[in-house]
Amino acid sequence: MNGTCPRLPVWLDTCESPASQSHAQNANKPTRTIDNWSQAVQHTSAVAVVHIHPSCCKANKHPQALDHSTPQKQAVVIVEMKCPPCDTTEPSLCFPNCCFPHGTEMRDSAMSWLPSSTVALIGTALLLCFVIATRVQSFVRTRHIPGPFWAGWTDLWMIRAQLSGRFCFLLQDANKRYGPIAKIAPNWVVCGDAEELRRIWGVRSAWKRPFWYRAFRFDPYKDNAFSTTDDQVHEKLRAKLMPGYGGKDVDNLHELIDRQVAGLVSLLENKYLSSKTEFKPVDLARKVQYFTLDVISALAFGKELGYLAADQDLFSYIQTTESTLPIMLTIGFMPWLLKLIQSPRLKFLMPDIDRVVGIGTVVKTAQQAVAERYGDKPLIKRDMLGSFVANGLTREEAEGETVVQIIAGSDTSATAIRSTLLFIITNPLVYRRLQAEIDTGIREGRISSPITDAEARNLPYLQAVIREGLRMWPPATAALPKVSDSDQVVCGVHIPAGTIIAWAPFSFLRSKKIFGEDADVFRPERWLDIEPEKYRTMDQTVMMEFASGSRWECLGKTVAQIELNKAYVELLRRFDVTLVDPTNPWTSFNAAVFIQSDMNVVVTRREL
Numbered sequence: 001m002n003g004t005c006p007r008l009p010v011w012l013d014t015c016e017s018p019a020s021q022s023h024a025q026n027a028n029k030p031t032r033t034i035d036n037w038s039q040a041v042q043h044t045s046a047v048a049v050v051h052i053h054p055s056c057c058k059a060n061k062h063p064q065a066l067d068h069s070t071p072q073k074q075a076v077v078i079v080e081m082k083c084p085p086c087d088t089t090e091p092s093l094c095f096p097n098c099c100f101p102h103g104t105e106m107r108d109s110a111m112s113w114l115p116s117s118t119v120a121l122i123g124t125a126l127l128l129c130f131v132i133a134t135r136v137q138s139f140v141r142t143r144h145i146p147g148p149f150w151a152g153w154t155d156l157w158m159i160r161a162q163l164s165g166r167f168c169f170l171l172q173d174a175n176k177r178y179g180p181i182a183k184i185a186p187n188w189v190v191c192g193d194a195e196e197l198r199r200i201w202g203v204r205s206a207w208k209r210p211f212w213y214r215a216f217r218f219d220p221y222k223d224n225a226f227s228t229t230d231d232q233v234h235e236k237l238r239a240k241l242m243p244g245y246g247g248k249d250v251d252n253l254h255e256l257i258d259r260q261v262a263g264l265v266s267l268l269e270n271k272y273l274s275s276k277t278e279f280k281p282v283d284l285a286r287k288v289q290y291f292t293l294d295v296i297s298a299l300a301f302g303k304e305l306g307y308l309a310a311d312q313d314l315f316s317y318i319q320t321t322e323s324t325l326p327i328m329l330t331i332g333f334m335p336w337l338l339k340l341i342q343s344p345r346l347k348f349l350m351p352d353i354d355r356v357v358g359i360g361t362v363v364k365t366a367q368q369a370v371a372e373r374y375g376d377k378p379l380i381k382r383d384m385l386g387s388f389v390a391n392g393l394t395r396e397e398a399e400g401e402t403v404v405q406i407i408a409g410s411d412t413s414a415t416a417i418r419s420t421l422l423f424i425i426t427n428p429l430v431y432r433r434l435q436a437e438i439d440t441g442i443r444e445g446r447i448s449s450p451i452t453d454a455e456a457r458n459l460p461y462l463q464a465v466i467r468e469g470l471r472m473w474p475p476a477t478a479a480l481p482k483v484s485d486s487d488q489v490v491c492g493v494h495i496p497a498g499t500i501i502a503w504a505p506f507s508f509l510r511s512k513k514i515f516g517e518d519a520d521v522f523r524p525e526r527w528l529d530i531e532p533e534k535y536r537t538m539d540q541t542v543m544m545e546f547a548s549g550s551r552w553e554c555l556g557k558t559v560a561q562i563e564l565n566k567a568y569v570e571l572l573r574r575f576d577v578t579l580v581d582p583t584n585p586w587t588s589f590n591a592a593v594f595i596q597s598d599m600n601v602v603v604t605r606r607e608l
């Protein structure tokens with residue numbers, strides 16, 4: 001036979017086989033690839049049912065027609081043939097023990113009597129029914145929880161919010177409008193109550209991380225401390241990381257940070273100092289980010305990446321993370337897409353992480369730095385990476401954690417510093433009082449150059465400003481969701497098992513009950529001269545920004561606090577900072593972290 005058929009994978013059943021087998025059943029049958037119908041005949045003794053694969057030729061007519069047919073469009077064609085007694089001598093129509101008179105119609109056993117457009121229509125209708133049924137089911141599950149109307153039916157409300165650049169504010173609005181528990185998607189709610197969130201995040205609570213965290217796999221096939229949803233893996237990793245992050249095993253933590261603070265000061269002094277005769281505006285948002293990137297890379301790699309020295313977005317890292325983070329976080333809301341992207345089977349479609357612009361260079365730098373610490377002659381150092389190695393992190397884990405450090409530790413601290421600076425320089429009373437505290441401390445010898453962490457902790461107004469800055473503009477604003485396998489009650493509302501709870505830091509950090517009627521105002525004075533109990537409650541609430549008191553507490557909290565303790569003092573003891581355009585102070589886009597730029601200021605030397 002000289003047909004145009006490609007090689008045909010077919011399933012060959014015997015006459016005894018039930019004619020009504022499902023496609024799934026057929027899929028499990030042994031297949032054999034044949035070239036044509038003669039081979040089909042040779043391979044079986046009594047063919048009654050022939051299942052022909054998609055790449056196959058037309059089979060809806062006489063078997064002979066196969067030889068001259070074109071590829072089939074249908075997924076799987078099941079051809080059913082009855083076995084009348086062999087009463088013909090025409091070989092082409094005769095399978096062994098099984099003959100077909102001329103004109104025998106070979107039909108799709110399931111619905112061949114229907115035109116294919118009708119089959120497609122029925123399929124679509126069934127799919128639609130399924131989607132509607134599951135939507136109704138999830139709507140009913142959480143219908144008692146208030147929230148925007150569409151959030152009850154589709155994830156689109158939440159996805160749109162994430163992409164809008166106003167995610168954290170929209171969650172705050174939802175809490176204001178619908179109460180401390182508000183629905184933001186059929187299976188998602190947001191909680192704006194500090195006490196309840198602390199309980200949910202508690203060490204022994206029934207809540208755990210849901211799939212959303214897997215969006216933070218910077219290598220799609222490997223977990224890190226931030227992305228793992230397995231409590232045991234997470235706990236073990238944290239135990240190995242904590243001594244390094246906490247600074248216990250690290251000899252030079254403070255000196256490394258001091259060096260970068262000096263780098264920021266020099267950059268402003270040498271390149272951007274304005275005077276009566278020179279106007280040199282500078283985007284402080286960017287320079288602060290260069291500072292935090294150099295701090296974190298110096299800690300992670302033992303040497304800073306050199307952003308401050310280069311005064312530019314080296315290898316477009318900032319640009320890349322700013323454009324990919326919003327997408328990564330949005331994909332976190334779509335588990336099916338996340339699974340697809342992270343599926344090892346589709347690896348061939350994905351770019352290698354170390355070839356991605358920006359992040360790729362960080363990954364490669366991490367790999368090089370880590371390589372020196374393992375192998376035959378490992379470099380042994382008492383720095384953060386040295387601590388990770390000494391505490392048993394494998395080489396692969398160390399590479400992953402070093403990259404996480406850069407990503408988790410640069411944007412967050414940068415947002416804290418630049419937003420607090422914005423609040424300071426736009427509040428003359430606060431600005432004057434903070435500079436006065438710094439000047440007095442220097443005069444009285446309580447502040448060294450550079451200021452030490454311990455000295456900064458003894459400046460009450462500085463501490464009040466730092467807490468008020470974190471409160472007014474919390475840097476970590478991603479959903480940070482949790483989920484429980486059992487039904488729970490939160491804020492008096494029944495939360496069915498499997499429902500995911502996000503947090504809304506802007507809701508509880510602006511709580512009038514905790515911070516007073518003027519909670520929306522930047523007023524560091526609220527932290528001074530108050531009852532210890534009141535201070536404790538306020539402090540505990542603000543420190544939730546670092547997930548404090550939970551098994552997920554920020555590992556970089558100590559580093560971040562040292563940065564904050566030093567940055568404001570070292571800048572404000574030397575410079576006066578004024579906004580170029582107070583009516584348009586910055587560009588700020590919220591996508592888990594804040595993406596901020598165009599905070600154009602004029603920096604002048606202070607006249608003491």
Ligand code: HEM
Binds near residue numbers: 238409
């Ligand atoms: C003001 C600055 C910062 C804030 C507000 C902040 C906030 C947070 C929060 C809320 C979490 C918990 C996330 C969760 O599991 O749901 C977290 C985790 C983490 N942070 Fe920070 N962070 C800051 C700075 C840093 C710095 C400077 C570093 C690195 C030196 C860092 C490294 C990490 C790491 C590694 C984790 C994962 C911890 C774990 O999963 O066990 N963070 N951070």
